[in-house]
Amino acid sequence: MGLYMVKRILQSIPLLLAVSFFTFAFIQLSPMDPAEVVLHAQGVPKITDELIAETKTALGMDQPFLVRYSNWLASCLQFDFGSSYITGKPVWSQLGPALFNTIKLTVVSVAAIIAVSIGFGVYCAWRAGKMIDRSLRGLFFFLTSMPSYWLGTLMIWYFSVKLDLLPTSGMDSYRSYILPVALITVSYAGIYFRIIRSSVLSNMNEDYAMYGRACGLPEKKVRARIVRNSLQVAVSVFCMAVPIILGSTVVVENIFAWPGLGTLSVNAILGRDFPVIQAYVLVLAAAFVLFNTASDILNAALNPKLRNDRS
Amino acid sequence: MVNMLEIRKLTIRERSTGKVIIPDSSFDVKKGSCLAIVGESGSGKSLTCRAIMRLNKPGIEQAGDIWLGGENLAKLPEQEMRRRRGRRLCMIMQHGMRAFDPSRAVGVHLIETLAEHFDWSKSEMTGRMKRALESVRLNAPMDVMNAYPHQLSGGMLQRVMIALTLVLEPDVVIADEPTTALDTVSQYEVVEQFIRLRERLGSTMIFISHDLGVVRKIADEVLVMKDGRIVEHGTTGAVFTKAQHDYTRSLVTAKLSLHQHFRQVMGE
Ligand SMILES: Nc1ncnc2c1ncn2[C@@H]1O[C@H](COP(=O)(O)OP(=O)(O)OP(=O)(O)O)[C@@H](O)[C@H]1O
Numbered sequence: 420m421g422l423y424m425v426k427r428i429l430q431s432i433p434l435l436l437a438v439s440f441f442t443f444a445f446i447q448l449s450p451m452d453p454a455e456v457v458l459h460a461q462g463v464p465k466i467t468d469e470l471i472a473e474t475k476t477a478l479g480m481d482q483p484f485l486v487r488y489s490n491w492l493a494s495c496l497q498f499d500f501g502s503s504y505i506t507g508k509p510v511w512s513q514l515g516p517a518l519f520n521t522i523k524l525t526v527v528s529v530a531a532i533i534a535v536s537i538g539f540g541v542y543c544a545w546r547a548g549k550m551i552d553r554s555l556r557g558l559f560f561f562l563t564s565m566p567s568y569w570l571g572t573l574m575i576w577y578f579s580v581k582l583d584l585l586p587t588s589g590m591d592s593y594r595s596y597i598l599p600v601a602l603i604t605v606s607y608a609g610i611y612f613r614i615i616r617s618s619v620l621s622n623m624n625e626d627y628a629m630y631g632r633a634c635g636l637p638e639k640k641v642r643a644r645i646v647r648n649s650l651q652v653a654v655s656v657f658c659m660a661v662p663i664i665l666g667s668t669v670v671v672e673n674i675f676a677w678p679g680l681g682t683l684s685v686n687a688i689l690g691r692d693f694p695v696i697q698a699y700v701l702v703l704a705a706a707f708v709l710f711n712t713a714s715d716i717l718n719a720a721l722n723p724k725l726r727n728d729r730s
Numbered sequence: 731m732v733n734m735l736e737i738r739k740l741t742i743r744e745r746s747t748g749k750v751i752i753p754d755s756s757f758d759v760k761k762g763s764c765l766a767i768v769g770e771s772g773s774g775k776s777l778t779c780r781a782i783m784r785l786n787k788p789g790i791e792q793a794g795d796i797w798l799g800g801e802n803l804a805k806l807p808e809q810e811m812r813r814r815r816g817r818r819l820c821m822i823m824q825h826g827m828r829a830f831d832p833s834r835a836v837g838v839h840l841i842e843t844l845a846e847h848f849d850w851s852k853s854e855m856t857g858r859m860k861r862a863l864e865s866v867r868l869n870a871p872m873d874v875m876n877a878y879p880h881q882l883s884g885g886m887l888q889r890v891m892i893a894l895t896l897v898l899e900p901d902v903v904i905a906d907e908p909t910t911a912l913d914t915v916s917q918y919e920v921v922e923q924f925i926r927l928r929e930r931l932g933s934t935m936i937f938i939s940h941d942l943g944v945v946r947k948i949a950d951e952v953l954v955m956k957d958g959r960i961v962e963h964g965t966t967g968a969v970f971t972k973a974q975h976d977y978t979r980s981l982v983t984a985k986l987s988l989h990q991h992f993r994q995v996m997g998e
């Protein structure tokens with residue numbers, strides 16, 4: 420198991436390198452000359468060719484591609500993602516706090532998604548085919564298929580404007596979390612709810628459930644076994660939910676003006692602030708790789724078959 | 731001889747459609763004897779056995795009486811029925827691999843089951859289980875108990891179920907095709923253990939099998955099912971030599987010709 424963990428972590432390193440390379444390379448493909456963007460962003464009135472050349476040298480953009488990439492990578496590893504073209508401040512000074520705010524929103528949302536999807540998934544599986552199961556499945560399907568932008572606006576209109584119960588935007592108190600978390604949960608819980616429900620259902624039909632009952636074990640114990648085995652599948656799925664939600668907050672943050680990565684990245688894209696965009700993409704991609712690794716390790720740790728066989 | 735189990739007018743339906751799967755089934759199993767149920771796939775053998783345990787899926791509805799030593803199991807409240815399962819009626823499943831919780835060591839299930847039915851101390855349960863496992867030729871009982879199901883073979887797990895039955899000492903043992911999923915050698919070992927189980931416990935047994943060779947070896951009586959109906963019921967000798975029903979005859983001759991074919995192939 421320890422060996423597997425080390426192996427799995429080592430495997431993620433080339434993947435991270437590849438991700439960073441493509442992040443860097445894609446930005447280079449942009450038709451805009453970064454030097455021009457910088458000068459525009461700084462409000463320089465007249466952009467001459469000399470000025471562009473000077474800026475290029477200052478930004479180190481006259482060097483060969485691979486040299487620039489390795490310099491960039493080396494500084495990224497120290498959380499130095501360069502300076503914003505627009506504000507001139509280090510990217511990390513903006514990205515750090517925004518990332519922290521997004522993580523707060525993500526953690527609360529993922530916790531809510533886990534609670535809702537396990538609760539309803541297990542409940543519906545026990546009552547599969549009954550009226551309540553069919554209604555809940557229909558409701559989840561409906562909510563998942565609604566565009567979050569529209570649903571979010573509707574929620575703001577109803578809870579914040581009409582009933583005046585909750586703040587419309589910002590991140591001031593725990594009450595600010597309610598609407599964004601509810602929106603993310605409602606949009607994503609349906610997927611995980613379905614996974615849990617079908618996992619419980621398939622475990623209910625397993626022979627071990629029947630044999631447990633045939634041995635006279637109480638229904639509670641049999642069900643506990645079923646739920647434990649069903650959730651094993653779900654652990655890795657939930658692990659992958661973290662980066663997915665982390666990336667999906669773009670929409671939600673922009674609806675609720677949450678001062679997080681989503682808001683920052685949209686502003687960066689509109690302002691063509693390449694270092695910020697690069698850092699955002701890198702952070703998200705790294706989150707995907709890391710959580711993918713964590714989910715594999717967790718899966719192996721929970722599954723005795725994997726735990727023993729892959730040493 | 732007294733009857734241990736009397737099934738009366740057992741009817742099994744599919745709840746949603748009302749389709750009758752087993753129209754009206756009545757039979758007895760004598761105390762200490764072994765009844766084999768044979769019949770083609772889908773004839774309702776498993777459904778009948780699960781109905782005796784009252785363990786059919788919620789989509790299946792059953793009616794009729796199941797008398798176990800003067801007590802009608804069909805009329806018991808679920809809570810009472812649960813106490814009978816394991817203690818008075820034991821089941822042995824077809825797939826040993828799938829019968830145990832895959833994420834727990836095999837011993838966990840064994841000890842939990844014993845704790846449910848007896849007031850024994852932990853060490854007494856382990857001790858009895860250990861001896862039972864040894865008696866079914868599982869020579870490293872502690873290793874078996876600490877193993878996860880996937881680390882053991884199907885035949886070993888089958889014998890673990892037999893060992894648990896030995897400790898539980900039920901009145902009736904129900905085995906649903908316990909040898910079908912096994913290779914020839916494990917099959918032989920498991921059948922040996924079934925014969926010894928009967929000798930040691932003197933318990934009544936229902937044994938579903940497709941293998942008429944095994945049936946001949948282990949059963950006192952044979953019950954033949956076709957499309958949910960009992961078409962023949964008699965002593966093993968009678969059913970094999972002078973079957974009354976065409977279907978049974980075809981079953982027996984098919985088996986015999988297969989046997990002869992096998993012998994020819996093997997050059998005997
Ligand atoms: N859960 C269920 N819902 C509906 N019909 C079922 C269900 N389980 C079994 N049946 C039907 O009942 C009939 C008898 O099934 P059963 O499993 O008892 O057959 P069997 O004699 O044990 O066959 P096999 O030798 O293949 O094990 C089959 O025709 C099957 O389609």
Ligand SMILES: [Mg+2]
Pocket residue numbers: 775776777906
């Ligand atoms: Mg069957």
